[in-house]
Amino acid sequence: MGSDFKAIPLIDISPLVEKIDDPAMAGDEGLLDVVRMLDDACREAGFFYVKGHGISEPLMTEVRDVTRKFFQLPREEKLKIKMTPQSGYRGYQRVGENVTKGKPDMHEAIDCYTPIEPGRYGDLAKPMEGSNLWPDYPSNFNALLENYISLLRDLSRKIMRGIALALGAPLDAFEGGVAGDAFWVLRLIGYPVSDDIPQEERTDIGCGAHTDYGLLTLVNQDDEICALEVRNQSGEWIYAKPVPGTFVCNIGDMLKVWSNGIYQPTLHRVVNNSPRYRVSVAFFYESNFDAAVEPVEFCREKTGGVAKYEKVVYGEHLVQKVLTNFVM
Numbered sequence: 001m002g003s004d005f006k007a008i009p010l011i012d013i014s015p016l017v018e019k020i021d022d023p024a025m026a027g028d029e030g031l032l033d034v035v036r037m038l039d040d041a042c043r044e045a046g047f048f049y050v051k052g053h054g055i056s057e058p059l060m061t062e063v064r065d066v067t068r069k070f071f072q073l074p075r076e077e078k079l080k081i082k083m084t085p086q087s088g089y090r091g092y093q094r095v096g097e098n099v100t101k102g103k104p105d106m107h108e109a110i111d112c113y114t115p116i117e118p119g120r121y122g123d124l125a126k127p128m129e130g131s132n133l134w135p136d137y138p139s140n141f142n143a144l145l146e147n148y149i150s151l152l153r154d155l156s157r158k159i160m161r162g163i164a165l166a167l168g169a170p171l172d173a174f175e176g177g178v179a180g181d182a183f184w185v186l187r188l189i190g191y192p193v194s195d196d197i198p199q200e201e202r203t204d205i206g207c208g209a210h211t212d213y214g215l216l217t218l219v220n221q222d223d224e225i226c227a228l229e230v231r232n233q234s235g236e237w238i239y240a241k242p243v244p245g246t247f248v249c250n251i252g253d254m255l256k257v258w259s260n261g262i263y264q265p266t267l268h269r270v271v272n273n274s275p276r277y278r279v280s281v282a283f284f285y286e287s288n289f290d291a292a293v294e295p296v297e298f299c300r301e302k303t304g305g306v307a308k309y310e311k312v313v314y315g316e317h318l319v320q321k322v323l324t325n326f327v328m
């Protein structure tokens with residue numbers, strides 16, 4: 001939702017990253033400052049940049065570079081890891097296969113999800129059972145990304161601890177039954193130059209306006225290309241322009257429900273009007289797949305006493321999105 005913000009705040013979260021797991025951190029001034037900045041950012045823009053997050057800039061760049069190399073491969077090569085219902089919707093999607101609000105998106109992508117073994121979660125996760133499809137080339141792709149995912153999971157867990165404190169909740173509010181076994185999603189995305197897309201397939205938007213589905217998103221975007229736009233309350237689109245070495249973070253639908261709307265996700269979209277192919281790698285940190293998320297009591301009390309949202313099972317929310325996101 002967001003206010004009439006004109007810019008997206010940048011937060012140096014190093015005090016949080018260094019101290020949040022330390023039992024003696026209560027009262028640490030640096031950390032409390034970060035918590036206050038997170039609270040402001042989540043109430044206002046619903047978006048913030050983080051630096052001081054501990055992920056090295058060379059690693060962030062390498063992840064975008066292997067992604068770019070994959071998308072440069074011939075179509076037949078990319079289709080070897082094609083996304084299908086049989087793969088649990090994991091794998092490669094060509095430009096136009098993802099649709100948002102009925103319109104094809106001008107991006108290609110690889111979707112990776114937490115692997116789900118057959119039978120886990122019963123019928124709930126049936127459509128998404130499976131393990132990830134990794135390409136043979138670039139050869140270090142799998143190992144590099146598995147490591148990246150593990151680092152981002154831990155970073156997200158720490159930021160969610162900060163967000164818990166920002167809401168006035170217990171430190172571990174997003175652990176245990178809510179997100180102690182957080183489902184993760186990785187989308188490696190390429191936005192071609194408009195002129196390179198055949199005219200009859202072309203629309204004007206890289207990814208249509210949407211909110212993200214879970215708790216927290218961390219976007220690692222190409223330097224120098226302005227394309228991610230965030231909508232403020234007046235309906236103006238504010239650029240989340242690249243800030244090298246940072247992640248662009250935003251909150252998702254599950255945090256809205258849990259907090260009874262104290263924090264709301266913000267609509268955003270991607271338009272690549274630049275003369276360069278743009279790569280971004282979005283990591284989504286979500287609730288437990290089977291978590292039934294509903295407004296918690298202390299947030300309801302702060303917001304008039306009435307639950308504004310119905311209970312949502314995260315996995316149902318995700319499956320419903322995934323089943324309607326693609327034309328294949």
Ligand SMILES: N=C(N)NCCCC[C@H](N)C(=O)O
Binds near residue numbers: 100185207211284321
């Ligand atoms: N997990 C996330 N957020 N994926 C981003 C895709 C958003 C666009 C999608 N077609 C939609 O309409 O939701």
Ligand SMILES: O=C(O)CCC(=O)C(=O)O
Binds near residue numbers: 212282
């Ligand atoms: O490419 C980007 O910068 C953001 C992509 C995005 O919003 C998403 O995949 O949910």
Ligand SMILES: [Fe+2]
Binds near residue numbers: 210211217
């Ligand atoms: Fe998004």
